[in-house]
Amino acid sequence: MSTDTTKPVVSPAARRSLKSSSGATSTPLSVTLGRYSAIILWAGFTILFGILRPDTFLSSVTWRLTFSEGVVTAIVALAFLVPLAAGVYDLSVGATMGTGLVLMNWFGLNHPGLPPWQVAIGVLAFCALIGFCSAVVIVKFRVQSLIATLGVSQVLLAFQLFMANNRQLTGAFESSWLDLGNGQVLGIPVVALYLLVLAVLMWFVLEHTPVGRRLFAVGSNPEAARLAGLNVERLTYGSLMTSAVIGGFAGIVFSMKVGTYNSSVGPGLLFPALAAVFFGASQFARRPNVWGTLIAYFALAFGVKGLQLTFGPGTFWIQPLFQGAALLIAVALASRVVGQTRRSRQLQREAAADDAQAAGEATPPPR
Amino acid sequence: MNALDIRGLSKTFSGHVVLHGVDLTVKVGEVHALVGQNGSGKSTLIKILAGYHSPDRGATATVLDQDLELGSASAADRLNVRFVHQDLGLVNDLSITENIMLGRTYPKIAGVKINWGKAKQIARDCLARTGPPINVDRTVGEFGIAERTRIAIARALPDNDDPALIVLDEPTAALPARDVEALFATIRNLAAAGNSVILVSHHLDEILSVSDSITVLRDGVKVACVATSEVDHDRLTTLIIGGSLVKNIERPRVATGETPATVQITGLEGTALLSFSADLHPGEIVGVAGLTGSGREEVAALTIGREPRSAGTVTINGDTVDAGSPIAAMAAGMAWICGERARFGVFSTMSVGTNLTISDLAPHTVVGRLDHRSERAETARWIDDLGIVASGPDAAMTTLSGGNQQKVLVARALRLEPAFLVLDDPTAGIDVGAREQVHGIITDHASASMSVLITSTDSDELARLCDRVLVMSRGRVVAELRRGVDLDAPSIDHAQVAGASA
Incomplete structure (x- = not known):
C-alpha cells in the first residue's frame, strides 16, 4: 500500500449491519421458556398425573421409588457429562457401570471374606484404568472419541460376559452393604443422597474451579485451547478417567441396591443417560451442566412413571419412546439456538469482509 | 476479435x-x-x-x-x-x-x-x-x-x-x-x-x-x-x-543496539519457510513482511509452537524453548495472537471474561475456587483500558464485532506480561477503526522489557509500528529495513516484489 493512498472509510451501512447483528441482546420468550423447559415439563407432569391419579402418583412411595430407581442412571448421566464438557463423547459409561457391577458381584460371590468397601476401592481403580486406556486410544492414536469408546464398551461387555460366565450374577453381600443402598435418611432414599453429593461436587468442579473452566474451553475450541496454553491432552485423560470412575461408582451403587448383574444392565442405561445429558444441556446456561442433566432426567422419569400408573402395565414401551422423543426434541432445539448464533456470526463475517474489502482487500471474503 | x-x-x-x-x-x-x-x-x-x-x-x-x-x-x-x-x-x-x-x-x-x-x-x-x-x-x-x-x-x-x-x-x-x-x-x-x-x-x-x-x-x-x-x-x-519512494516515519524510537538481544530465533525451518533467524532486543518491535508463499505465513506458527518445525531454535533470555509446544513457549515468557481469530483464538460459546482470562486463572483462584468477582473486575478493567465495545464481562463473545474480539485476544496476551509477544497478522479482517485502535494498544503496551514480533501482509502497518522489518521471499529473509534509515511502506512493497523476482 503506497503512502498516497487515501484512508478508506467504512461506510455507515456496514457499521449498522454489524451493530444490528451483534447488538440484539434481548432474549425472545421462546428461548427463555426453552431454557426452563425441563422444570416446566416436570411441573406439568406432576399436575397432570396428580389430577389423573392423585392416590398413586402423588404418594410418597411413588416419589421415593422413582428417585431411588433413577439414581444409578442419573450417575451414569453425570459420568457422560464430564468428558462431554471437553467435547469428548464417552459411550462406554454404561459398559463401565456394568463392569463395576460384575466385579462387585463376582468378588461378593467368590470371595465373601473380602469387605465390600475394599472391593469397591479396587473397582474404582480398575475403572480409572479403563478410562486411561480409552484416553490413550483417543489421544495417542487419534481415534475419534465416538468410535474409540464404542469399541471399548464392547471389549468391556466381553469382559463382563467372561466374568459372569454368561449368566446372571448376584453378589452374596452381608446385609450391612445392602443397607447402604436401600436405607432412608429422613424419608429420603439414601442413594439419592449419594447422587446429590456427587452432583454438588461435580457442579463445584465444573462451574467454580479452573479445571472446569478449562474443560469447557477445550470443548468450545480445542485448537484455541491448546494455543491458549492449556494442556488439552491431560484434560482429555483426566475427563475420561473421571467419567470411568463415576461409571464404576454407578455400578457399585447398583450392587448395593439390587445386586443382580445381567448383560443388558449397563448398555441399557447408556441411552437414558445420554438423553438426559443432551436434554439437560439445552437448559439454564445452555451447555452441558449438572443440574440441567438431573432435572431433565427426573422430569422424564416422572413422566414415564405417571403414564405407567395411568395406563397400566401395557405401557412398557413408553420409556424408550419418551426418551427418544426427548433427545430428538432437545437436540433439535439446541441446534436451533446454535443455528442462530451461527447466523449472527455469518452476518458479522460478512460485515467484516465488506469492511476488509473496503480497506483494500486485506482478506478474501468467505466462500 | x-x-x-x-x-x-x-x-x-x-x-x-x-x-x-x-x-x-x-x-x-x-x-x-x-x-x-x-x-x-x-x-x-x-x-x-x-x-x-x-x-x-x-x-x-x-x-x-x-x-x-x-x-x-x-x-x-x-x-x-x-x-x-x-x-x-x-x-x-x-x-x-x-x-x-x-x-x-x-x-x-x-x-x-x-x-x-x-x-x-x-x-x-x-x-x-x-x-x-x-x-x-x-x-x-x-x-x-x-x-x-x-x-x-x-x-x-x-x-x-x-x-x-x-x-x-x-x-x-x-x-x-x-x-x-x-x-x-x-x-x-x-x-x-x-x-x-x-x-x-x-x-x-x-x-x-x-x-x-x-x-x-x-x-x-x-x-x-x-x-x-x-x-x-x-x-x-x-x-x-508507482509514485516516488517517500520516507514515512511517524514514530521515531531510540536505538536499542547497545543492549544484548534477549530473544534469539535461529534457523527456523518449516515447509515453505527454509530459514528464518532474528535477534530481538528488549523494547524492540520487529516486523516480518513477505508476499503469499514467501514463508512469512509460517514464521509465527513455528515460533510459538503452533506447528512442529523441521529445524531451528527459539531462545528467550538464554533458555531454549521446546519446539511444537505452546505450553512450553508460554512458560518461557511468550504470548501471542494467532491469525485466523475464529479458528485459533476465540471460544465462541464462552463469555468475554472467560475468553480473556483463560490463559492464566491463578490470580483469580483462591484455594482452588474461581473468584468470579475478581475475574469480572479484571475483565472490566481491560474492557475500559483497551476500549472494547461489549455490554460487560459476561457478554457472549459472539456478540462482539471482529475488531473487539481481536482486542479481547490482545488483552489475553498482554495480561501475561510476556517478555516476547508474537502477533500473527494482528489486524487481518478487522475494520479500519479497530485497526487503528489495535495499533495504538500495541505501541502503548510495548514496554521497554518486551520484544515484539509482528508478521503482516500490510506494509503500512509494519512501517508504522516496527523498528525493523525483515522481508521474506522464497523461504528466506532477503532484506532488512530499519526505522530512520530506509523503512517505509513503499520500501517494504518494493523489497517484497523485488525479492520475489530475484
Whole structure:
C-alpha cells in the first residue's frame, strides 16, 4: 500500500449491519421458556398425573421409588457429562457401570471374606484404568472419541460376559452393604443422597474451579485451547478417567441396591443417560451442566412413571419412546439456538469482509 | 476479435472504490499477465469475471465478440471462460478421470451404467491438450503439485475443442521453483492450441518469461497495458508500486543496539519457510513482511509452537524453548495472537471474561475456587483500558464485532506480561477503526522489557509500528529495513516484489 493512498472509510451501512447483528441482546420468550423447559415439563407432569391419579402418583412411595430407581442412571448421566464438557463423547459409561457391577458381584460371590468397601476401592481403580486406556486410544492414536469408546464398551461387555460366565450374577453381600443402598435418611432414599453429593461436587468442579473452566474451553475450541496454553491432552485423560470412575461408582451403587448383574444392565442405561445429558444441556446456561442433566432426567422419569400408573402395565414401551422423543426434541432445539448464533456470526463475517474489502482487500471474503 | 474485452469496469464496496473504470483486453492465443500489489483490485477483477461479485453499472465485456454478462458465473462458463484457483479444488482420493469428470456428465451405457472407457477417453483428451499423456487411472494424490496444477487446468478446459480463456489465479505461489518450468510448458501448450490465458501472479520474473503482454493495476486503476517485450524488471516494479519512494516515519524510537538481544530465533525451518533467524532486543518491535508463499505465513506458527518445525531454535533470555509446544513457549515468557481469530483464538460459546482470562486463572483462584468477582473486575478493567465495545464481562463473545474480539485476544496476551509477544497478522479482517485502535494498544503496551514480533501482509502497518522489518521471499529473509534509515511502506512493497523476482 503506497503512502498516497487515501484512508478508506467504512461506510455507515456496514457499521449498522454489524451493530444490528451483534447488538440484539434481548432474549425472545421462546428461548427463555426453552431454557426452563425441563422444570416446566416436570411441573406439568406432576399436575397432570396428580389430577389423573392423585392416590398413586402423588404418594410418597411413588416419589421415593422413582428417585431411588433413577439414581444409578442419573450417575451414569453425570459420568457422560464430564468428558462431554471437553467435547469428548464417552459411550462406554454404561459398559463401565456394568463392569463395576460384575466385579462387585463376582468378588461378593467368590470371595465373601473380602469387605465390600475394599472391593469397591479396587473397582474404582480398575475403572480409572479403563478410562486411561480409552484416553490413550483417543489421544495417542487419534481415534475419534465416538468410535474409540464404542469399541471399548464392547471389549468391556466381553469382559463382563467372561466374568459372569454368561449368566446372571448376584453378589452374596452381608446385609450391612445392602443397607447402604436401600436405607432412608429422613424419608429420603439414601442413594439419592449419594447422587446429590456427587452432583454438588461435580457442579463445584465444573462451574467454580479452573479445571472446569478449562474443560469447557477445550470443548468450545480445542485448537484455541491448546494455543491458549492449556494442556488439552491431560484434560482429555483426566475427563475420561473421571467419567470411568463415576461409571464404576454407578455400578457399585447398583450392587448395593439390587445386586443382580445381567448383560443388558449397563448398555441399557447408556441411552437414558445420554438423553438426559443432551436434554439437560439445552437448559439454564445452555451447555452441558449438572443440574440441567438431573432435572431433565427426573422430569422424564416422572413422566414415564405417571403414564405407567395411568395406563397400566401395557405401557412398557413408553420409556424408550419418551426418551427418544426427548433427545430428538432437545437436540433439535439446541441446534436451533446454535443455528442462530451461527447466523449472527455469518452476518458479522460478512460485515467484516465488506469492511476488509473496503480497506483494500486485506482478506478474501468467505466462500 | 479479442478473447476478452472489458470496458469501464468499476466496483465499489461500501462506498470505497476498489476498481475504477478498468479496461482489459486479452488477444486470442496470448498469455496475458495481470499484476499489482495486494489491494490493487486484481483479485476483485477476477472475482467479477468469475461471477462472484457483480460490477457497478456501466461495465461491458465481450468474449470473442459475444456479449458477456459480468457477475454471472454461468454466463462466463457458457462462453468458455474457465478458472483455476490457487487451491486447485481437486479431490486427492479420486482418480484423474473422476476428477476431470467432476462437473461433467458421465457418458453412460444404456442410460444406466457409466461408460468408463469413454470417460477415460474424455480425461485423456483434456490432458493431451495440456501436455504429455499421464495414466488417468492413478489417483490425483499420487502426483506432485505441478502435475496437480496441470490436471486442474485440464479439468477446466471445455469438452469440445473450442478455444477457451483460462484464468490462472496465483498458480505458482505454492510451486517449488523447479516445477514452475513444467507449468510454463503447460501454459505455452495451451496458448499454442489457440486458447488464451490470464495469469495472475506476484512473481515478476515468471511473468516476464511466460507472458505476451501485461496489464498493471494500482489502487483500482489500470496504469499500464504493455507488451512484455517492452518492459524489463525495474520498469515493471516501478509500474506496480508507482509514485516516488517517500520516507514515512511517524514514530521515531531510540536505538536499542547497545543492549544484548534477549530473544534469539535461529534457523527456523518449516515447509515453505527454509530459514528464518532474528535477534530481538528488549523494547524492540520487529516486523516480518513477505508476499503469499514467501514463508512469512509460517514464521509465527513455528515460533510459538503452533506447528512442529523441521529445524531451528527459539531462545528467550538464554533458555531454549521446546519446539511444537505452546505450553512450553508460554512458560518461557511468550504470548501471542494467532491469525485466523475464529479458528485459533476465540471460544465462541464462552463469555468475554472467560475468553480473556483463560490463559492464566491463578490470580483469580483462591484455594482452588474461581473468584468470579475478581475475574469480572479484571475483565472490566481491560474492557475500559483497551476500549472494547461489549455490554460487560459476561457478554457472549459472539456478540462482539471482529475488531473487539481481536482486542479481547490482545488483552489475553498482554495480561501475561510476556517478555516476547508474537502477533500473527494482528489486524487481518478487522475494520479500519479497530485497526487503528489495535495499533495504538500495541505501541502503548510495548514496554521497554518486551520484544515484539509482528508478521503482516500490510506494509503500512509494519512501517508504522516496527523498528525493523525483515522481508521474506522464497523461504528466506532477503532484506532488512530499519526505522530512520530506509523503512517505509513503499520500501517494504518494493523489497517484497523485488525479492520475489530475484
